[in-house]
Amino acid sequence: xxxxxxxxxxxxxxxxxxxxxxxxxxxxxxxxxxxxxxxxxxxxxxxxxxxxxxxxxxxxxxxxxxxxxxxxxxxxxxxxxxxxxxxxxxxxxxxxxxxxxxxxxxxxxxxxxxxxxxxxxxxxxxxxxxxxxxxxxxxxxxxxxxxxxx
Amino acid sequence: xxxxxxxxxxxxxxxxxxxxxxxxxxxxxxxxxxxxxxxxxxxxxxxxxxxxxxxxxxxxxxxxxxxxxxxxxxxxxxxxxxxxxxxxxxxxxxxxxxxxxxxxxxxxxxxxxxxxxxxxxxxxxxxxxxxxxxxxxxxxxxxxxxxxxx
Numbered sequence: 028x029x030x031x032x033x034x035x036x037x038x039x040x041x042x043x044x045x046x047x048x049x050x051x052x053x054x055x056x057x058x059x060x061x062x063x064x065x066x067x068x069x070x071x072x073x074x075x076x077x078x079x080x081x082x083x084x085x086x087x088x089x090x091x092x093x094x095x096x097x098x099x100x101x102x103x104x105x106x107x108x109x110x111x112x113x114x115x116x117x118x119x120x121x122x123x124x125x126x127x128x129x130x131x132x133x134x135x136x137x138x139x140x141x142x143x144x145x146x147x148x149x150x151x152x153x154x155x156x157x158x159x160x161x162x163x164x165x166x167x168x169x170x171x172x173x174x175x176x177x
Numbered sequence: 178x179x180x181x182x183x184x185x186x187x188x189x190x191x192x193x194x195x196x197x198x199x200x201x202x203x204x205x206x207x208x209x210x211x212x213x214x215x216x217x218x219x220x221x222x223x224x225x226x227x228x229x230x231x232x233x234x235x236x237x238x239x240x241x242x243x244x245x246x247x248x249x250x251x252x253x254x255x256x257x258x259x260x261x262x263x264x265x266x267x268x269x270x271x272x273x274x275x276x277x278x279x280x281x282x283x284x285x286x287x288x289x290x291x292x293x294x295x296x297x298x299x300x301x302x303x304x305x306x307x308x309x310x311x312x313x314x315x316x317x318x319x320x321x322x323x324x325x326x327x
Contacts, residue, residue: 055219062215066252069209098248102216 048106053114060106061117063099070095071163074148078160086151093148100141104134118176133170140166198256203264210256211267213249220245221313224298228310236301243298250291254284268326283320290316 048056070092076082077089111117112124123130140163147155198206220242226232227239261267262274273280290313297305 058215059219062212065208065212066216066249069205095248095252098245099216102245 048108048111051106053111056106056108056111057115057117057119060103060111063102063106067096067099067103070099071167074144074156075160075164077153078157084153089148089153089156090151093145096141096148097145101138120174120176123174130170130174133166133173137163137166137170198258198261201256203261206256206258206261207265207267207269210253210261213252213256217246217249217253220249221317224294224306225310225314227303228307234303239298239303239306240301243295246291246298247295251288270324270326273324280320280324283316283323287313287316287320 048059051059073082073092074089074096077084107119107123107130109124112119112121140159144156144159144163147159198209201209223232223242224239224246227234257269257273257280259274262269262271290309294306294309294313297309
């Protein structure tokens with residue numbers, strides 16, 4: 028039920044921001060998606076520090092990270108609309124628009140992995156966080172390798 | 178109940194990020210809070226466009242904006258710890274650290290106003306959004322006037 032609720036929020040968020048960015052200037056979309064990635068990375072790395080033993084495990088903190096990630100992880104992907112390949116400094120590669128089906132698949136793969144990490148982090152089980160953090164990081168990296176300038 | 182759940186998430190998020198930023202470099206905290214403000218502003222302005230009649234009212238989109246704001250609005254304020262007054266380009270005024278009680282009050286006032294806006298936007302009532310958007314914007318502006326470089 029919680030998973031379903033999260034999915035509903037995710038879909039609703041995707042719906043609003045996609046329509047909202049249809050009217051935005053490219054530089055606004057670029058700034059927004061970079062900002063959402065920054066917030067996402069922070070909370071992802073917080074969980075990573077716990078999973079890797081670099082920070083003490085704190086179940087409450089992990090659940091709070093999960094609550095941020097559940098809402099923020101889908102946001103950057105609503106701001107890669109047509110025409111947002113330039114207009115401000117961006118590390119987005121042209122492949123995002125040239126092979127949009129592959130980019131969408133990479134986004135879907137990451138969201139699926141992230142949903143498992145979010146569920147794990149809300150469960151309070153460090154073992155489950157450890158089990159789901161790696162696959163999520165792999166999904167991030169796979170998309171970066173294809174679609175992000177180094 | 179929903180309001181209470183939101184409050185719990187808010188408090189939990191504040192707890193994690195405060196401890197998480199104790200170890201971070203000042204430039205990381207500055208980048209993070211600016212990013213969180215960028216995401217927050219986008220969804221706040223989406224509601225503002227509907228409240229002001231510049232965008233058609235879409236109850237689902239408004240509720241999705243609310244879901245983002247409920248989670249993201251508290252985040253910037255977890256990243257103004259000691260020593261984060263410099264280290265990267267920032268518009269944060271020294272008063273944030275010199276009169277931290279006043280800054281905390283300004284944050285509390287904004288969160289209280291934002292909670293009402295979030296509740297309104299989740300309710301599906303444009304009239305309630307209109308009634309709560311202005312006070313929230315006023316709370317943002319009041320804090321900017323005191324604590325943000327122009």
